Amino acid sequence: MNASSWAMRAWLALRAAGYEFDEELVDIRKPQRFGNLARIGKLSPAASVPVLDTGRTVIYDSIAIMEFANDVCNGALLPTDAEARAHARSVAAWQHAGLSSICHRISFESAFYPVKRAFSPTERAGCERLFSHYEALLARYSGPFLFGAISLADFMHVPTVIRLCRHGADLTRWPRARSWTDTLLHHTLVVEWMREADTLAPVWLEDYLPGGAWPAAPAA
Ligand SMILES: N[C@@H](CCC(=O)N[C@@H](CS)C(=O)NCC(=O)O)C(=O)O
Missing domain, CATH: 3.40.30.10 (Glutaredoxin)
Structure with missing residues:
Protein backbone atom coordinates (compact mmCIF):
# COMPACT_ATOMS: atom_id res chain seq x y z
CA MET A 1 0.00 0.00 0.00
CA CYS A 73 -21.41 1.54 -12.20
CA ASN A 74 -23.02 2.33 -15.56
CA GLY A 75 -20.43 4.86 -16.64
CA ALA A 76 -20.68 7.09 -13.56
CA LEU A 77 -16.89 7.46 -13.38
CA LEU A 78 -16.46 9.14 -16.75
CA PRO A 79 -18.17 12.22 -18.26
CA THR A 80 -21.35 11.61 -20.26
CA ASP A 81 -20.34 13.89 -23.12
CA ALA A 82 -18.32 11.89 -25.68
CA GLU A 83 -15.62 14.53 -26.15
CA ALA A 84 -15.23 15.20 -22.44
CA ARG A 85 -15.06 11.43 -21.92
CA ALA A 86 -12.30 11.10 -24.51
CA HIS A 87 -10.53 14.04 -22.89
CA ALA A 88 -10.77 12.40 -19.46
CA ARG A 89 -9.42 9.17 -20.93
CA SER A 90 -6.49 11.15 -22.37
CA VAL A 91 -5.69 12.53 -18.93
CA ALA A 92 -5.88 9.02 -17.44
CA ALA A 93 -3.83 7.51 -20.29
CA TRP A 94 -1.21 10.24 -19.94
CA GLN A 95 -0.56 9.13 -16.40
CA HIS A 96 -0.62 5.48 -17.38
CA ALA A 97 1.66 5.87 -20.38
CA GLY A 98 4.48 8.00 -19.08
CA LEU A 99 3.64 10.88 -16.78
CA SER A 100 5.46 9.11 -13.98
CA SER A 101 8.65 10.33 -15.71
CA ILE A 102 7.77 13.74 -14.20
CA CYS A 103 9.63 13.81 -10.88
CA HIS A 104 10.22 10.06 -11.20
CA ARG A 105 12.66 10.05 -8.29
CA ILE A 106 9.92 11.52 -6.11
CA SER A 107 8.36 8.07 -6.17
CA PHE A 108 5.14 6.96 -4.54
CA GLU A 109 7.31 5.16 -1.98
CA SER A 110 9.04 8.44 -1.11
CA ALA A 111 5.71 10.02 -0.14
CA PHE A 112 5.97 7.88 3.02
CA TYR A 113 9.56 8.79 3.97
CA PRO A 114 9.77 10.52 7.35
CA VAL A 115 12.28 13.02 5.94
CA LYS A 116 11.73 14.56 2.53
CA ARG A 117 14.27 16.21 0.27
CA ALA A 118 13.66 19.41 -1.67
CA PHE A 119 12.67 19.39 -5.36
CA SER A 120 15.44 19.83 -7.91
CA PRO A 121 14.95 22.64 -10.49
CA THR A 122 13.90 20.04 -13.09
CA GLU A 123 11.39 18.55 -10.69
CA ARG A 124 10.04 22.02 -9.87
CA ALA A 125 9.58 22.65 -13.60
CA GLY A 126 7.79 19.28 -13.90
CA CYS A 127 5.42 20.26 -11.10
CA GLU A 128 4.69 23.59 -12.78
CA ARG A 129 3.84 21.88 -16.06
CA LEU A 130 1.56 19.44 -14.33
CA PHE A 131 -0.24 21.86 -12.04
CA SER A 132 -0.77 24.35 -14.88
CA HIS A 133 -2.45 21.54 -16.78
CA TYR A 134 -4.67 20.62 -13.82
CA GLU A 135 -5.56 24.29 -13.39
CA ALA A 136 -6.62 24.57 -17.05
CA LEU A 137 -8.82 21.46 -16.80
CA LEU A 138 -10.45 22.70 -13.60
CA ALA A 139 -11.18 26.06 -15.29
CA ARG A 140 -12.55 24.44 -18.43
CA TYR A 141 -14.84 21.95 -16.69
CA SER A 142 -15.60 24.23 -13.70
CA GLY A 143 -14.37 21.78 -11.02
CA PRO A 144 -14.47 20.71 -8.32
CA PHE A 145 -12.84 17.69 -10.03
CA LEU A 146 -10.89 17.63 -13.29
CA PHE A 147 -14.01 16.90 -15.37
CA GLY A 148 -16.65 18.34 -13.03
CA ALA A 149 -17.77 15.25 -11.13
CA ILE A 150 -15.12 12.86 -9.82
CA SER A 151 -13.88 10.55 -12.57
CA LEU A 152 -11.22 7.98 -13.44
CA ALA A 153 -8.99 10.91 -14.42
CA ASP A 154 -8.91 12.14 -10.81
CA PHE A 155 -8.35 8.67 -9.38
CA MET A 156 -5.54 8.06 -11.87
CA HIS A 157 -3.72 11.17 -10.65
CA VAL A 158 -4.22 10.73 -6.90
CA PRO A 159 -0.82 9.04 -6.27
CA THR A 160 0.97 11.79 -8.24
CA VAL A 161 -0.81 14.45 -6.21
CA ILE A 162 0.16 12.61 -3.01
CA ARG A 163 3.84 12.30 -3.88
CA LEU A 164 4.17 15.92 -5.00
CA CYS A 165 2.06 17.45 -2.21
CA ARG A 166 3.84 15.44 0.46
CA HIS A 167 7.05 16.98 -0.85
CA GLY A 168 5.65 20.44 -0.26
CA ALA A 169 4.69 21.41 -3.85
CA ASP A 170 3.80 25.10 -3.78
CA LEU A 171 0.41 25.55 -5.45
CA THR A 172 -0.04 29.25 -4.72
CA ARG A 173 -0.11 30.08 -8.44
CA TRP A 174 -2.80 27.47 -9.17
CA PRO A 175 -5.72 28.12 -6.77
CA ARG A 176 -8.11 25.73 -8.51
CA ALA A 177 -5.52 22.97 -8.46
CA ARG A 178 -4.81 23.70 -4.80
CA SER A 179 -8.44 23.31 -3.85
CA TRP A 180 -8.73 20.18 -6.04
CA THR A 181 -5.71 18.57 -4.35
CA ASP A 182 -7.16 19.40 -0.92
CA THR A 183 -10.46 17.81 -1.89
CA LEU A 184 -8.74 14.71 -3.28
CA LEU A 185 -6.45 14.27 -0.28
CA HIS A 186 -9.48 14.43 2.02
CA HIS A 187 -11.60 12.07 -0.07
CA THR A 188 -12.82 9.24 2.19
CA LEU A 189 -11.30 6.50 0.05
CA VAL A 190 -7.95 8.25 -0.23
CA VAL A 191 -7.93 8.79 3.54
CA GLU A 192 -8.80 5.12 4.10
CA TRP A 193 -5.91 3.89 1.91
CA MET A 194 -3.39 6.39 3.28
CA ARG A 195 -4.29 5.69 6.90
CA GLU A 196 -3.18 2.11 6.44
CA ALA A 197 -0.27 2.87 4.10
CA ASP A 198 1.13 5.33 6.65
CA THR A 199 1.44 2.56 9.24
CA LEU A 200 3.81 0.49 7.08
CA ALA A 201 7.59 0.55 7.16
CA PRO A 202 8.87 2.82 4.35
CA VAL A 203 10.28 1.17 1.25
CA TRP A 204 13.65 2.86 0.61
CA LEU A 205 14.60 3.53 -2.98
CA GLU A 206 18.24 4.25 -3.57
CA ASP A 207 17.77 6.82 -6.32
CA TYR A 208 15.75 9.15 -4.05
CA LEU A 209 18.82 11.06 -2.95
CA PRO A 210 21.66 12.03 -5.29
CA GLY A 211 24.40 9.56 -4.42
CA GLY A 212 21.89 7.27 -2.74
CA ALA A 213 22.88 8.29 0.80
CA TRP A 214 20.07 7.75 3.29
CA PRO A 215 18.86 8.94 5.78
CA ALA A 216 20.99 12.11 5.89
CA ALA A 217 18.42 13.96 3.79
CA PRO A 218 17.86 17.69 4.16
CA ALA A 219 14.34 18.54 5.27
CA ALA A 220 12.24 19.92 2.42
N1 LIG B 1 0.77 -1.20 -16.47
C1 LIG B 1 0.59 -1.88 -15.20
C2 LIG B 1 1.76 -1.54 -14.31
C3 LIG B 1 1.67 -2.24 -12.97
C4 LIG B 1 3.01 -2.30 -12.29
O1 LIG B 1 4.05 -1.87 -12.83
N2 LIG B 1 3.00 -2.84 -11.09
C5 LIG B 1 4.25 -3.06 -10.38
C6 LIG B 1 4.08 -2.79 -8.91
S1 LIG B 1 3.68 -1.08 -8.65
C7 LIG B 1 4.60 -4.51 -10.57
O2 LIG B 1 3.88 -5.38 -10.13
N3 LIG B 1 5.69 -4.74 -11.31
C8 LIG B 1 6.08 -6.06 -11.65
C9 LIG B 1 7.54 -6.21 -11.89
O3 LIG B 1 8.31 -5.29 -11.56
O4 LIG B 1 7.94 -7.25 -12.40
C10 LIG B 1 -0.71 -1.43 -14.56
O5 LIG B 1 -1.11 -0.28 -14.81
O6 LIG B 1 -1.35 -2.22 -13.86
Missing part, protein backbone atom coordinates in the same frame (compact mmCIF):
# COMPACT_ATOMS: atom_id res chain seq x y z
CA ASN A 2 3.00 2.33 0.29
CA ALA A 3 4.70 0.91 -2.80
CA SER A 4 2.15 0.39 -5.55
CA SER A 5 0.52 3.51 -6.91
CA TRP A 6 -1.03 1.32 -9.63
CA ALA A 7 -2.78 -0.83 -7.07
CA MET A 8 -4.07 2.27 -5.31
CA ARG A 9 -5.58 3.66 -8.53
CA ALA A 10 -7.44 0.45 -9.32
CA TRP A 11 -8.61 0.08 -5.70
CA LEU A 12 -9.94 3.66 -5.64
CA ALA A 13 -11.93 3.17 -8.83
CA LEU A 14 -13.39 -0.20 -7.76
CA ARG A 15 -14.38 1.13 -4.35
CA ALA A 16 -15.84 4.33 -5.85
CA ALA A 17 -17.88 2.15 -8.20
CA GLY A 18 -19.26 0.17 -5.26
CA TYR A 19 -17.79 -3.07 -6.65
CA GLU A 20 -17.32 -5.65 -3.92
CA PHE A 21 -14.07 -7.56 -3.84
CA ASP A 22 -11.75 -9.32 -1.42
CA GLU A 23 -8.30 -7.83 -1.16
CA GLU A 24 -5.11 -9.80 -1.13
CA LEU A 25 -2.02 -7.75 -0.36
CA VAL A 26 1.07 -8.76 -2.31
CA ASP A 27 4.40 -7.89 -0.73
CA ILE A 28 6.44 -6.35 -3.57
CA ARG A 29 9.45 -5.46 -1.45
CA LYS A 30 12.70 -7.14 -2.42
CA PRO A 31 13.63 -9.96 -2.17
CA GLN A 32 10.16 -11.49 -1.62
CA ARG A 33 8.90 -9.42 -4.58
CA PHE A 34 10.22 -11.96 -7.09
CA GLY A 35 8.54 -15.03 -5.60
CA ASN A 36 5.30 -13.17 -4.99
CA LEU A 37 5.11 -11.75 -8.51
CA ALA A 38 5.96 -15.19 -9.94
CA ARG A 39 2.91 -16.46 -8.05
CA ILE A 40 0.79 -13.69 -9.62
CA GLY A 41 2.24 -14.80 -12.98
CA LYS A 42 0.37 -18.08 -12.61
CA LEU A 43 -2.92 -16.24 -13.04
CA SER A 44 -1.88 -13.14 -14.97
CA PRO A 45 0.49 -12.98 -17.96
CA ALA A 46 1.66 -9.53 -16.81
CA ALA A 47 2.82 -10.94 -13.44
CA SER A 48 2.28 -7.53 -11.86
CA VAL A 49 -0.07 -5.88 -9.42
CA PRO A 50 -2.85 -4.88 -9.44
CA VAL A 51 -4.80 -7.82 -10.75
CA LEU A 52 -8.54 -8.38 -10.42
CA ASP A 53 -9.92 -11.90 -10.59
CA THR A 54 -13.69 -11.72 -11.05
CA GLY A 55 -13.97 -15.50 -10.76
CA ARG A 56 -14.55 -15.71 -14.50
CA THR A 57 -12.00 -13.28 -15.88
CA VAL A 58 -8.58 -12.06 -14.77
CA ILE A 59 -8.13 -8.35 -15.44
CA TYR A 60 -4.48 -7.46 -15.08
CA ASP A 61 -3.82 -3.83 -15.79
CA SER A 62 -4.84 -0.85 -13.67
CA ILE A 63 -6.44 1.06 -16.53
CA ALA A 64 -8.47 -1.99 -17.58
CA ILE A 65 -9.59 -2.51 -13.96
CA MET A 66 -10.55 1.17 -13.74
CA GLU A 67 -12.54 1.00 -16.98
CA PHE A 68 -14.24 -2.12 -15.63
CA ALA A 69 -15.12 -0.18 -12.46
CA ASN A 70 -16.66 2.52 -14.63
CA ASP A 71 -18.65 -0.12 -16.56
CA VAL A 72 -20.05 -1.80 -13.45
Whole structure:
Protein backbone atom coordinates (compact mmCIF):
# COMPACT_ATOMS: atom_id res chain seq x y z
CA MET A 1 0.00 0.00 0.00
CA ASN A 2 3.00 2.33 0.29
CA ALA A 3 4.70 0.91 -2.80
CA SER A 4 2.15 0.39 -5.55
CA SER A 5 0.52 3.51 -6.91
CA TRP A 6 -1.03 1.32 -9.63
CA ALA A 7 -2.78 -0.83 -7.07
CA MET A 8 -4.07 2.27 -5.31
CA ARG A 9 -5.58 3.66 -8.53
CA ALA A 10 -7.44 0.45 -9.32
CA TRP A 11 -8.61 0.08 -5.70
CA LEU A 12 -9.94 3.66 -5.64
CA ALA A 13 -11.93 3.17 -8.83
CA LEU A 14 -13.39 -0.20 -7.76
CA ARG A 15 -14.38 1.13 -4.35
CA ALA A 16 -15.84 4.33 -5.85
CA ALA A 17 -17.88 2.15 -8.20
CA GLY A 18 -19.26 0.17 -5.26
CA TYR A 19 -17.79 -3.07 -6.65
CA GLU A 20 -17.32 -5.65 -3.92
CA PHE A 21 -14.07 -7.56 -3.84
CA ASP A 22 -11.75 -9.32 -1.42
CA GLU A 23 -8.30 -7.83 -1.16
CA GLU A 24 -5.11 -9.80 -1.13
CA LEU A 25 -2.02 -7.75 -0.36
CA VAL A 26 1.07 -8.76 -2.31
CA ASP A 27 4.40 -7.89 -0.73
CA ILE A 28 6.44 -6.35 -3.57
CA ARG A 29 9.45 -5.46 -1.45
CA LYS A 30 12.70 -7.14 -2.42
CA PRO A 31 13.63 -9.96 -2.17
CA GLN A 32 10.16 -11.49 -1.62
CA ARG A 33 8.90 -9.42 -4.58
CA PHE A 34 10.22 -11.96 -7.09
CA GLY A 35 8.54 -15.03 -5.60
CA ASN A 36 5.30 -13.17 -4.99
CA LEU A 37 5.11 -11.75 -8.51
CA ALA A 38 5.96 -15.19 -9.94
CA ARG A 39 2.91 -16.46 -8.05
CA ILE A 40 0.79 -13.69 -9.62
CA GLY A 41 2.24 -14.80 -12.98
CA LYS A 42 0.37 -18.08 -12.61
CA LEU A 43 -2.92 -16.24 -13.04
CA SER A 44 -1.88 -13.14 -14.97
CA PRO A 45 0.49 -12.98 -17.96
CA ALA A 46 1.66 -9.53 -16.81
CA ALA A 47 2.82 -10.94 -13.44
CA SER A 48 2.28 -7.53 -11.86
CA VAL A 49 -0.07 -5.88 -9.42
CA PRO A 50 -2.85 -4.88 -9.44
CA VAL A 51 -4.80 -7.82 -10.75
CA LEU A 52 -8.54 -8.38 -10.42
CA ASP A 53 -9.92 -11.90 -10.59
CA THR A 54 -13.69 -11.72 -11.05
CA GLY A 55 -13.97 -15.50 -10.76
CA ARG A 56 -14.55 -15.71 -14.50
CA THR A 57 -12.00 -13.28 -15.88
CA VAL A 58 -8.58 -12.06 -14.77
CA ILE A 59 -8.13 -8.35 -15.44
CA TYR A 60 -4.48 -7.46 -15.08
CA ASP A 61 -3.82 -3.83 -15.79
CA SER A 62 -4.84 -0.85 -13.67
CA ILE A 63 -6.44 1.06 -16.53
CA ALA A 64 -8.47 -1.99 -17.58
CA ILE A 65 -9.59 -2.51 -13.96
CA MET A 66 -10.55 1.17 -13.74
CA GLU A 67 -12.54 1.00 -16.98
CA PHE A 68 -14.24 -2.12 -15.63
CA ALA A 69 -15.12 -0.18 -12.46
CA ASN A 70 -16.66 2.52 -14.63
CA ASP A 71 -18.65 -0.12 -16.56
CA VAL A 72 -20.05 -1.80 -13.45
CA CYS A 73 -21.41 1.54 -12.20
CA ASN A 74 -23.02 2.33 -15.56
CA GLY A 75 -20.43 4.86 -16.64
CA ALA A 76 -20.68 7.09 -13.56
CA LEU A 77 -16.89 7.46 -13.38
CA LEU A 78 -16.46 9.14 -16.75
CA PRO A 79 -18.17 12.22 -18.26
CA THR A 80 -21.35 11.61 -20.26
CA ASP A 81 -20.34 13.89 -23.12
CA ALA A 82 -18.32 11.89 -25.68
CA GLU A 83 -15.62 14.53 -26.15
CA ALA A 84 -15.23 15.20 -22.44
CA ARG A 85 -15.06 11.43 -21.92
CA ALA A 86 -12.30 11.10 -24.51
CA HIS A 87 -10.53 14.04 -22.89
CA ALA A 88 -10.77 12.40 -19.46
CA ARG A 89 -9.42 9.17 -20.93
CA SER A 90 -6.49 11.15 -22.37
CA VAL A 91 -5.69 12.53 -18.93
CA ALA A 92 -5.88 9.02 -17.44
CA ALA A 93 -3.83 7.51 -20.29
CA TRP A 94 -1.21 10.24 -19.94
CA GLN A 95 -0.56 9.13 -16.40
CA HIS A 96 -0.62 5.48 -17.38
CA ALA A 97 1.66 5.87 -20.38
CA GLY A 98 4.48 8.00 -19.08
CA LEU A 99 3.64 10.88 -16.78
CA SER A 100 5.46 9.11 -13.98
CA SER A 101 8.65 10.33 -15.71
CA ILE A 102 7.77 13.74 -14.20
CA CYS A 103 9.63 13.81 -10.88
CA HIS A 104 10.22 10.06 -11.20
CA ARG A 105 12.66 10.05 -8.29
CA ILE A 106 9.92 11.52 -6.11
CA SER A 107 8.36 8.07 -6.17
CA PHE A 108 5.14 6.96 -4.54
CA GLU A 109 7.31 5.16 -1.98
CA SER A 110 9.04 8.44 -1.11
CA ALA A 111 5.71 10.02 -0.14
CA PHE A 112 5.97 7.88 3.02
CA TYR A 113 9.56 8.79 3.97
CA PRO A 114 9.77 10.52 7.35
CA VAL A 115 12.28 13.02 5.94
CA LYS A 116 11.73 14.56 2.53
CA ARG A 117 14.27 16.21 0.27
CA ALA A 118 13.66 19.41 -1.67
CA PHE A 119 12.67 19.39 -5.36
CA SER A 120 15.44 19.83 -7.91
CA PRO A 121 14.95 22.64 -10.49
CA THR A 122 13.90 20.04 -13.09
CA GLU A 123 11.39 18.55 -10.69
CA ARG A 124 10.04 22.02 -9.87
CA ALA A 125 9.58 22.65 -13.60
CA GLY A 126 7.79 19.28 -13.90
CA CYS A 127 5.42 20.26 -11.10
CA GLU A 128 4.69 23.59 -12.78
CA ARG A 129 3.84 21.88 -16.06
CA LEU A 130 1.56 19.44 -14.33
CA PHE A 131 -0.24 21.86 -12.04
CA SER A 132 -0.77 24.35 -14.88
CA HIS A 133 -2.45 21.54 -16.78
CA TYR A 134 -4.67 20.62 -13.82
CA GLU A 135 -5.56 24.29 -13.39
CA ALA A 136 -6.62 24.57 -17.05
CA LEU A 137 -8.82 21.46 -16.80
CA LEU A 138 -10.45 22.70 -13.60
CA ALA A 139 -11.18 26.06 -15.29
CA ARG A 140 -12.55 24.44 -18.43
CA TYR A 141 -14.84 21.95 -16.69
CA SER A 142 -15.60 24.23 -13.70
CA GLY A 143 -14.37 21.78 -11.02
CA PRO A 144 -14.47 20.71 -8.32
CA PHE A 145 -12.84 17.69 -10.03
CA LEU A 146 -10.89 17.63 -13.29
CA PHE A 147 -14.01 16.90 -15.37
CA GLY A 148 -16.65 18.34 -13.03
CA ALA A 149 -17.77 15.25 -11.13
CA ILE A 150 -15.12 12.86 -9.82
CA SER A 151 -13.88 10.55 -12.57
CA LEU A 152 -11.22 7.98 -13.44
CA ALA A 153 -8.99 10.91 -14.42
CA ASP A 154 -8.91 12.14 -10.81
CA PHE A 155 -8.35 8.67 -9.38
CA MET A 156 -5.54 8.06 -11.87
CA HIS A 157 -3.72 11.17 -10.65
CA VAL A 158 -4.22 10.73 -6.90
CA PRO A 159 -0.82 9.04 -6.27
CA THR A 160 0.97 11.79 -8.24
CA VAL A 161 -0.81 14.45 -6.21
CA ILE A 162 0.16 12.61 -3.01
CA ARG A 163 3.84 12.30 -3.88
CA LEU A 164 4.17 15.92 -5.00
CA CYS A 165 2.06 17.45 -2.21
CA ARG A 166 3.84 15.44 0.46
CA HIS A 167 7.05 16.98 -0.85
CA GLY A 168 5.65 20.44 -0.26
CA ALA A 169 4.69 21.41 -3.85
CA ASP A 170 3.80 25.10 -3.78
CA LEU A 171 0.41 25.55 -5.45
CA THR A 172 -0.04 29.25 -4.72
CA ARG A 173 -0.11 30.08 -8.44
CA TRP A 174 -2.80 27.47 -9.17
CA PRO A 175 -5.72 28.12 -6.77
CA ARG A 176 -8.11 25.73 -8.51
CA ALA A 177 -5.52 22.97 -8.46
CA ARG A 178 -4.81 23.70 -4.80
CA SER A 179 -8.44 23.31 -3.85
CA TRP A 180 -8.73 20.18 -6.04
CA THR A 181 -5.71 18.57 -4.35
CA ASP A 182 -7.16 19.40 -0.92
CA THR A 183 -10.46 17.81 -1.89
CA LEU A 184 -8.74 14.71 -3.28
CA LEU A 185 -6.45 14.27 -0.28
CA HIS A 186 -9.48 14.43 2.02
CA HIS A 187 -11.60 12.07 -0.07
CA THR A 188 -12.82 9.24 2.19
CA LEU A 189 -11.30 6.50 0.05
CA VAL A 190 -7.95 8.25 -0.23
CA VAL A 191 -7.93 8.79 3.54
CA GLU A 192 -8.80 5.12 4.10
CA TRP A 193 -5.91 3.89 1.91
CA MET A 194 -3.39 6.39 3.28
CA ARG A 195 -4.29 5.69 6.90
CA GLU A 196 -3.18 2.11 6.44
CA ALA A 197 -0.27 2.87 4.10
CA ASP A 198 1.13 5.33 6.65
CA THR A 199 1.44 2.56 9.24
CA LEU A 200 3.81 0.49 7.08
CA ALA A 201 7.59 0.55 7.16
CA PRO A 202 8.87 2.82 4.35
CA VAL A 203 10.28 1.17 1.25
CA TRP A 204 13.65 2.86 0.61
CA LEU A 205 14.60 3.53 -2.98
CA GLU A 206 18.24 4.25 -3.57
CA ASP A 207 17.77 6.82 -6.32
CA TYR A 208 15.75 9.15 -4.05
CA LEU A 209 18.82 11.06 -2.95
CA PRO A 210 21.66 12.03 -5.29
CA GLY A 211 24.40 9.56 -4.42
CA GLY A 212 21.89 7.27 -2.74
CA ALA A 213 22.88 8.29 0.80
CA TRP A 214 20.07 7.75 3.29
CA PRO A 215 18.86 8.94 5.78
CA ALA A 216 20.99 12.11 5.89
CA ALA A 217 18.42 13.96 3.79
CA PRO A 218 17.86 17.69 4.16
CA ALA A 219 14.34 18.54 5.27
CA ALA A 220 12.24 19.92 2.42
N1 LIG B 1 0.77 -1.20 -16.47
C1 LIG B 1 0.59 -1.88 -15.20
C2 LIG B 1 1.76 -1.54 -14.31
C3 LIG B 1 1.67 -2.24 -12.97
C4 LIG B 1 3.01 -2.30 -12.29
O1 LIG B 1 4.05 -1.87 -12.83
N2 LIG B 1 3.00 -2.84 -11.09
C5 LIG B 1 4.25 -3.06 -10.38
C6 LIG B 1 4.08 -2.79 -8.91
S1 LIG B 1 3.68 -1.08 -8.65
C7 LIG B 1 4.60 -4.51 -10.57
O2 LIG B 1 3.88 -5.38 -10.13
N3 LIG B 1 5.69 -4.74 -11.31
C8 LIG B 1 6.08 -6.06 -11.65
C9 LIG B 1 7.54 -6.21 -11.89
O3 LIG B 1 8.31 -5.29 -11.56
O4 LIG B 1 7.94 -7.25 -12.40
C10 LIG B 1 -0.71 -1.43 -14.56
O5 LIG B 1 -1.11 -0.28 -14.81
O6 LIG B 1 -1.35 -2.22 -13.86
